[in-house]
Amino acid sequence: MLGMQLVQEQRVRLSITPEMKQSIHLLTLSSQELVRYLLEAADENPVLEVEEHAAPLVRLPRRGNQGTFASYDPLLQAKGAEPTLEQQLSAQIRMLDLPPALAAAAVYLAGCVNDDGYLTMDLAEVSSACGISMDKAEAGLNILQSLDPAGVGARSLHECLLLQIRRDPSAVRYAERMVEAGLAELVPFHPGKAGTRLAITSREAQAAYDYITRLDPKPCRSIGCSERPHFIIPDAVVELRHGEVYLGLHSAGNLRVSLNEACSRWIRHGSPDEVWSARAAEARAIVRSVQLRRRTLIRVLTAVMDEQNRFLHEGLAGLKPLNLAIVAKKIGMHESTVSRAVNGKYIQTPHGVFELKSFFATAIGTASGDQMSAAAVKLRLKEFIRTEQVNQPYSDSRLAARLAEEGIVISRRTVTKYREELQILPSLERKRWG
Structure with missing residues (x-):
């Protein structure tokens, strides 16, 4: 009960x-x-x-x-709003002596450019939207692609690189031919093979490749950024x-x-x-x-x-x-x-x-029994790569061996992880030929 x-x-x-x-x-x-x-x-x-x-x-x-x-107002250090990319391109077009229809087409195309500087609209759609012929639409595109910065108005990375090369009076010889041969020839790059395909020497191929890598694949990314600055x-x-x-x-x-x-x-x-x-x-x-x-x-x-x-x-x-x-x-x-x-x-x-x-860094043991932070190891790794020979860069295994010589024992896989966190390319892509 x-x-x-x-x-x-x-x-x-x-x-x-x-x-x-x-x-x-x-x-x-x-x-x-x-x-x-x-x-x-x-x-x-x-x-x-x-x-x-x-x-x-x-x-x-x-x-x-x-x-x-000292006290200060951080808002006084902030810059005012800058003109957008479209406004800067339109201002350049207004400075040109163009027929009204052609100027209108170029301004319309300027509004179709994304933040990186690439044209996001097909010319057939531009022709239909503006009520102009394809010839005038292409003429408007030529006007857009003649503006600054070089490469604006491109429809692909291939075209963007070519626009920059053709506008550069100090462009390296054979750089245009290398881009026209296709971007697949650049990744991965081997000067001997590229030189054979283009009928040039490996030294000339290496010089052209080095020049191409200095071009900007996103020529307008820093102009009129729509994102709010982060302070x-x-x-x-x-x-x-x-x-x-x-x-x-x-x-x-x-x-x-x-x-x-x-x-x-x-x-x-x-x-x-x-x-x-x-x-x-x-x-x-x-x-x-x-x-x-x-x-x-x-x-x-x-x-x-x-x-x-x-x-x-x-x-x-x-x-x-x-x-x-x-x-x-x-x-x-x-x-x-x-x-x-x-x-x-x-x-x-x-x-x-x-x-x-x-400041709360991971501990990495050394041969002497002491400990180092992961940040200090990355700094040493970066220093090794900075002082390596460009024609014989260190592989990840060799970098691990160099660290071991200083008493820092980590695996090759850890070296690869740290190198990627530092945004450093593998040895094959760091190598310079010729």
């Missing part, structure tokens, strides 16, 4: 408060995302005040000498001054957050309703969360830069292996907190702007 009984037991359960959830969210935001978040919060909550604040650079790891990182504003700045390391948050994303004094005084001494009390509590929670975010970021950044001190003096060659566990143990935080702190953040260093994640 089923019965009922009253049982008392203890359970430990972890619950996350709304303020803790907010603190975690703010920690994951980049400086610019934080600025947007705070400005929107200040618009909705009159108790909260937000103003620009220039954070000091603090010297690490000793005394608290401070210097100010990276670092979240923090680290500098070297007389051998000392100074670290601070970037002023562009470091806003001063406080409570409005008038509202706070009225809420304390007046008789506010529940709505105003809730807004005051919300504003205080945001202020505490922002302060906690700053302290956490500074602690994480200090630990990372302290571990990567050689990088600050030597660059990528001094980057050492590092993982989240080392930083978390050093500052007494959980790895997930460190992960949230570095996610999507950038730092300005003496060697450029880097994503914080890039």
Whole structure:
């Protein structure tokens, strides 16, 4: 028979408060995302005040000498909108003394060119759309292809290369003949075989090939780009001054957050309703969360830069292996907190702007028992390839052997992976003949 009984037991359960959830969210935001978040919060909550604040650079790891990182508005550094490719081509056509019908056809064709400079519409469609003959459509195409940059209006890569060669007074001999023979002759390229087919010497074939590789297959890709420019504003700045390391948050994303004094005084001494009390509590929670975010970021950044001190003096060659566990143990935080702190953040260093994640490098063992970062190995690999003989480039196996001679033992497959990540061609395609 089923019965009922009253049982008392203890359970430990972890619950996350709304303020803790907010603190975690703010920690994951980049400086610019934080600025947007705070400005929107200040618009909705009159108790909260937000103003620009220039954070000091603090010297690490000793005394608290401070210097100010100059504040500036990043939007003032942005360029205005540039004319589109179609506008630039149309402006060139207007400068020519052309019959109205021919000018109209050329302008119409300019509007059919994609961002790379290639014509995306068939001449028969142009003839039908403009109500002109095929001869006039072809004449309009000739006008378009005579404009700058050379290669605009091409209908294929083959035609694009030929247009650039024919417009270049210093074009290398036999380059046009090599392109006319077909692009299949260029990949892969062997000067002896190409020279035999074209009845020229291997040296002349190599010179023509080298010239062709310097041509632009997308001549208009940098003109009137329709994509919005992507600017990276670092979240923090680290500098070297007389051998000392100074670290601070970037002023562009470091806003001063406080409570409005008038509202706070009225809420304390007046008789506010529940709505105003809730807004005051919300504003205080945001202020505490922002302060906690700053302290956490500074602690994480200090630990990372302290571990990567050689990088600050030597660059990528001094980057050492590092993982989240080392930083978390050093500052007494959980790895997930460190992960949230570095996610999507950038730092300005003496060697450029880097994503914080890039300082957590994979460890690669050496013959001496030490460890190197993958970035340092890639840098050494790049140096080997830069100094190789062009007629006898190193194969991936030879590169692995060269690294092994320096105590860096990695497989040929890893060398291939690193070479591809560096966007370096295989040895056969790097080789220069003749």
